[in-house]
Amino acid sequence: MKITAVIVAGGKGTRMGADKNKVFLKILGREVLYYTISAFEKNDKIDDIIVVTGKNDIEECQILVDKYDIKKVSYITEGGATRQESVMNGLKKAEGDIVLIHDGARALVTDDEINNSVADCIKFGAAAVGVKCKDTLKSADSDGFIAGTVDREKTFMIQTPQVFYLDKILDMHQKALDENFVATDDCMIAEHYGVKIKISDGNYDNIKLTTPEDMIIGERILRKRGITE
Incomplete structure (x- = not known):
């Protein structure tokens, strides 16, 4: 059984206050994308890795892969206008049985x-x-008043990786594009077509590095894991 990781590494770094793709910002001397790719590079179950990024970032991705002598990256491919299109581009390059779709900015996955x-x-x-x-969740009415309390025991923050059989998620992504169905993640596409998705045990450390504050938290987590500059 061949297992591929598709890492979606687009982004402008706007919320980070950066003038470049946030995955190239550094924590403890190494790029965010390095930590993300390394998690899959070192995992015994992963056979190859596909990185999807902006057209202008392809060269920098290749430089990073070469610098750290990363072996499992088989393709660095151009993304689309949306995350959904970018994932589709990555899936088209994938081969095998199972695919993990992962955000490039979730560098702390274990x-x-x-x-x-x-x-x-x-x-x-x-x-x-x-x-x-962890928090108490409220639903709101159209005027911004609390309308009810959501059952916290049945409410989850979904992260990545999101994992599917390749042929099935590729077919669903194609259908979504054909039908102009817009989704915020891959689970939403699978849900739309009636797929039941198991929630796997995650970790609160698996945050998406989006703001400068997240970078500070990310550094603390890495130091806690024994990683230093």
Whole structure:
């Protein structure tokens, strides 16, 4: 069984206050994208990696891959106008049985999350890493007043990787594009076409590095793991 990771590494870095793609910003002397790719490079279950990024960032991605002597990256391909189109471009380059779709800015993903989601995909047909919401959640009416309380025990923050059988998610992505169905993540596309997705055990450390504050948190997590400059 061949397993591929598709890492979506587009982005402008606007919320980060940066003048370049946030995945090339550094924590403890190394790029965010380095940590992300390394998690899959070092995982025994992953056979190859496809990186999807902006046209102007392809060369810099290749430089990073060469600099750190990363072996599993088989393609660095251009993304589309939206995340959905970018994922589709990555899926078209993939070969094999199972694909993990992962955000390039989630640099703190661990072996356990990768392994759990792959195992759950094999067992249940599709899986996504998630953690229970810690806060009390409220729904609101159209005027901005609280309309009710959401059951926190049944509410999860879904992260990545999101894991599917390649042929099935590729077919669903194509249908979504053909039907102009817009989704914010790959689970939303699968849900739309009636797929049940198992929520795999995640980790609250698996944050998406989006703002300068996230970079500070990310550095603390890496130091806690024993990583230094």
